[in-house]
Amino acid sequence: MKREVKAYRPVYPSPAALITSIDAEGRPNIVTLGEVFNISVREPVIIGIAIRAATHSHGSISATREFVVNLPTTAILRAVDRCGTVTGRTGRDKFREFGLTPIPSIKVKPPCVEECPVNIECEVMERIAVGDHDLFLGHVVAMRVDEDALDEEGEIAKGSLDPIVYLTGEYWSIGEKLEDLYFTTKKRDS
Template structure:
C-alpha cells in the first residue's frame, strides 16, 4: 500500500544546472536551478523556472538569453554556493573560481570549466505560481571532447552530472547503465 504524501515537488531526480545571464550592468551571474528540463524536440528547447525575486530573473527577460551549465560532481560546492548567494551583492564567478565566457551566439555567459553547455535564446516566459518558466530555444550545445561518446554525443558517465532530490535537499551522482532506451522493453511485447 502506498502512503499519500499530498501535493509536493517530489519528482525525482531533478537536474542541478547553473543558469548564466548578464545583469543590467553587464556583469555575468549564475543561478542554480533544479526546476528544468528539455521541453521540445523541434525546435530543440529547454525550460528553467526561477522565482521573480532572483537576480537572474529580470536579466533573462532583459537580455532574452541564458545558458544552461550542467553542474558536475567535481563542482558540487560551487553549484550549491550559486544557489544560496545572491548575484545582487556577490560576484559568484569570483567567489567560486569559475571562469565566465561570453557566448558568441546569445547574450549570456557560460562556465568555462563545465563540460556541457546549452546556449539558449529566450522563446517565451510563462508565470506559473511563484515562478516564471523560461523556455529557451537551444541555439548550440557545447561539450568538451573529453565527455563525448564514440558517436560524438555527451556520455553521462563522462559528464558525471549532479542530480538533486527535492524536499530532502540532497545532491547525488548518477548511477550505472541499465540498458538501451527504446530497446530493453521490446521483450515485453
C-alpha cells in the first residue's frame, strides 16, 4: 500500500555544495545549496543552481554573473551547515568564521574553497524565475580536482571523494559502490 504525502523537495539525494561568489564590493561569500545539478554534461558543460531571491548570494551572482561550485567532504560538515544558516549580507566573513580557506580561481573572480576536493568555476548564462527559487545556468569554464582525488590515469577516484549527501533535513554519507555504468550490457542502444 502507498499513501499520498505532501511534496516538498521531492527528488533525492542531492549534494550539499558550497557556492562561492563575490558581491558588487568584491567581498567573497559562501552559501550552502542542495539544489545543484548537471544539465548539459559534455559539450558545453552547464550546471544549474537554484537560489532564493532573499539570499545575499542571489544578489551577488546576479550582479557579477560568476560563481564556483565547491564540493565538500564529510570532514567539513559543520562548516557546510553553518554556511547555510548565516547570511553574508551583513558583512560576516564565512571563510574566517567557519575555518575555510579561499584560494584564487583560474578563470573567475570568486575564490575556490581549498578544503573542497572539487572546484567548478562557472559563468552565468541565464537566470530564470522558477516558482520560489531562481535557476541560474552556469557555463563551466574551469574545473580543478585535488591531486589526492585523482587516480593514475588522471580520472576522479570516486572512492576518495567522501561527499555529503543531502536528504531533506538530514546529511548522509554515501555507501559502497554497486557496479559500473551499463554493467548489464557493457553498452547502450541510444
